[in-house]
Amino acid sequence: MSVIVVGSMAFDAIETPFGKSDKIVGGAATYIAWSASNFTKPIQQISVVGGDFPQEELDTLKARGVQLDGVQIKKDKKSFFWKGRYHMDMNTRDTLETQLNVLGEFEPVVPDNFQDADILMLGNLSPTVQLGVIEQLKKRPKLVVLDTMNFWMETAMEDLEKVIAKVDVLLVNDSEARQLSGQYSLVGAAKEILKMGPKYLIIKKGEHGALLFHKDHVFFAPALPLEEVFDPTGAGDTFAGGFVGYLDSTKDFSFEGMKTAIIVGSAIASFCVEKFGTTRLRELTRQEIDERLQEFIDLVSFDISLVSR
Amino acid sequence: MSVIVVGSMAFDAIETPFGKSDKIVGGAATYIAWSASNFTKPIQQISVVGGDFPQEELDTLKARGVQLDGVQIKKDKKSFFWKGRYHMDMNTRDTLETQLNVLGEFEPVVPDNFQDADILMLGNLSPTVQLGVIEQLKKRPKLVVLDTMNFWMETAMEDLEKVIAKVDVLLVNDSEARQLSGQYSLVGAAKEILKMGPKYLIIKKGEHGALLFHKDHVFFAPALPLEEVFDPTGAGDTFAGGFVGYLDSTKDFSFEGMKTAIIVGSAIASFCVEKFGTTRLRELTRQEIDERLQEFIDLVSFDISLVSR
Secondary structure, rough: OOEEEEEEEEEEEEEEOOOOOOOEEEEEHHHHHHHHOOOOOOOEEEEEEEOOOOOHHHHHHHHHHHHEEEEEEEOOOOEEEEEEEOOOOOOOOOEEEEHHHHHHOOOOOHHHOOOOOOEEEEEEOOHHHHHHHHHOOOOOEEEEEEEOHHHHHHHOHHHHHHHHOOOOOEEEEEEHHHHHHHHHHHHHHHHHHHOOOEEEEEEEOHHHHOOEEEOEEEEOOOOOOOOOOOOOOHHHHHHOOOOOOOHHHOOOOOHHHHHHHHHHHHHHHHHOOOOOOOOHHHHOHHHHHHHHHHHHHHHHOHHHHOOOO | OOEEOOOEEEEEEEOOOOOOOEEEEEEEHHHHHHOHHHHHOOOOEEEEOOOOOOHHHHHHHHHHOOOEEEEEEEEEOOOOEEEEEEOOOOOOOOEEEEEOOHHHHOOOOOOHHHOOOOOOEEEEOHHHHHHHHHHHOOOOOOOEEEOOOOOHHHHHHHHHHHHHHOEEEEEEEEHHHHHHHHHOOOHHHHHHHHHHOOOOEEOOOOOOEEEEEOEEEEEOOOOOOOOOOOOOOOHHHHHHHHEEEEHHHHHHOOOHHHHHHHHHHHHHHHHHHHOOOOHHHHHOOOOHHHHHHHHHHHHHHHOOHHHHO
8 A cells, every 4th residue: 555646846935925935845746745644654756856955854754654766866956946926815826936957857767666556646747747657657556646737738738638538536726627628617617627537526726625526426625714824835735645645544535535535635734834835744743633624524514404304 | 483684675687797687676685585485484574665666576575474564665766776797707796887766765664563573684784774673673683693795894884883793693705804804814804803793703705605603613614516607696695594594493593503504595595596686586496495405415524434533
C-alpha cells in the first residue's frame, strides 16, 4: 500500500494583505506529501529540485515516511520558484515572478520500488510530465487522481485531455471547471467533464467548499468558516494530499468512501491556511485533526428525523 | 399557532439572460406566504396593495390558509412595482425601475385576531414599518425573525439598528453581513452582528448555501447544485417562508430545530428559482418537497464512522 505523488517541490515567496514571507519551501508535491503522510505510508515522491533545496526538508519528509527515490536533485541548478501576491479576498492572486529552473527540463523517472502503488496522485504540473509517469507504470494503480489548473488548459490542452482521459478522479476549481467544459452551471460543467474520462470530478470552491460528482450523484463538502485565512498557498494541494492519503488508508474507492475522504481533505486544508506555507502542517497533531473532523461533522449535521416527520 | 408575515405584496417585471417576464405578482410577503403555507396555517398577512392587485391572487392565498385581514387594499392607488435585470451569474442584478406607489405611505395595522401569533416574520421592508408592527403587538411573539437588505443599511440605519436589537433571528446575505459589521470574514461579521441583539444570525450565500450562527456555534446548509437557475427573484423570501413555516409547525426554536428549518427553507427556495416569479411555488406538491428534502440529506451525508476509525 502506497501513494505515488508527482509534482513540484519548490520555493515560494508570498505576500498577503496580512504579511509577507521570505523564500520558503513550497510546491504541490511538498504540500501533498505533508498532508497525505498523516494517514498512510509510504508516500512515494516523484519530483525534481535544485542544489538549493534544503536537505533538512528532505530529511524531515523521509522521517515521516516519504520515499524520495523519485526526487531528482540537480546539484548545480536552482529549484522552481514562484512569487505571488494575494488580493484582499484571499481567493484571487497575482503572480509576480516565476522561475522554472529545474522544472523546465524535468523528465520524471519512476523507480522500480514505486511500481506497486495503489494510488497515483498527479499534482499540478505539465501534462507531458504527468503522462510520462502514467506511461512508465507497468501496472495501472487502482486509483489515479489528477490535479491541474487553468494554465495547462490554455497552453497544453491537447496533452491535458490525454491525461484527463486516463484518470479516475479529476480535481479542479470552479472557474477551471467552467473553462474546461464551456458550461457556466457547475452541474452542467460536471456532466461534460465526466464525459472526458474521469469517473469522479471534484470541484473545489475555496471558502465555499467542494462538490463531488459521480454519475448522477453529487456530494457537497463544506469549508470550515474561518475567522482568518492567513495564507491560502497550498490549500488545494493539502486537500488533495488528505484525500489520497485517507483513501490509501481505507482502500474504499467507492462514492461513499470518497465522500469521507473529501471531508478529511477539507479538514487538513483548513489547517494549511492558518500560517505561512507548510508551517501549520509541520506541527499538526492527530488530536487536532480528529477535533477538526468533529467540527466538520457538527457543521453539517442536522436531525434527519425532524425533517421526515 | 400562527405566523404573522409583514412585507410587500407587489408586481415585478424580470429580465434574465434566459427570458423576460411581463408584470407578474411578486413581493416579499407574497413569496413568504406561498412558502410558509406548505407547513402551517394560518399565515397572518400584513401588507398593502393597490386596486390593481389581482383578486384571484388574494383568493388563492386565502384558500391556502393565509388570513388577509391585515392587508390594506387602496382601491384608487397602484401596487408597488419593481423592474430588474439579472446578470449572467444570476447573483447580481440591476434595478431598472421602482414605483413605490402604495408602499410609500404604508402604515401597518395589526388586526386584533393577529395578536396571539407565535412567530413574527418581518419581511424585507422599511425598518419604520417593521418597528410599527412590533410596537402594536401586545404580547411579544415567541420568535421574531427579520429579513432586511443593504438599501436600509444605507438609508435608515438608525431605525434598522432599533429593529435588529428587538429580533431573535436576523437574515442577511454575505455582502450585507459584511456591510452591517464592517468585517470581511463572515465569522468575524457574525460575532459583531450577534452583539447587536439577535440570538441567531443566518447569512445567505445564494448558490453557496447558508450559514447559521448562534453563540460559538455554526451550522452550514448547502444550496442544491442546480443545472439551471431560471429566475432567482424571491428565493430569499421563499427561504424565509419555509424557515418560519416549518418552525411554526414544530415549535422547536432551539439551535437544533433551526438547523432543520434552514434545510427546509433551502429546499423550498431551490424550487422557487426553477420558474418565473411564484409559478413553481403554486404547483408544488408535498411529495416534491419530501423528495427535495431527501436530496439535501443525500447531498451532505457521509459515513461518520469512517472518519472516526
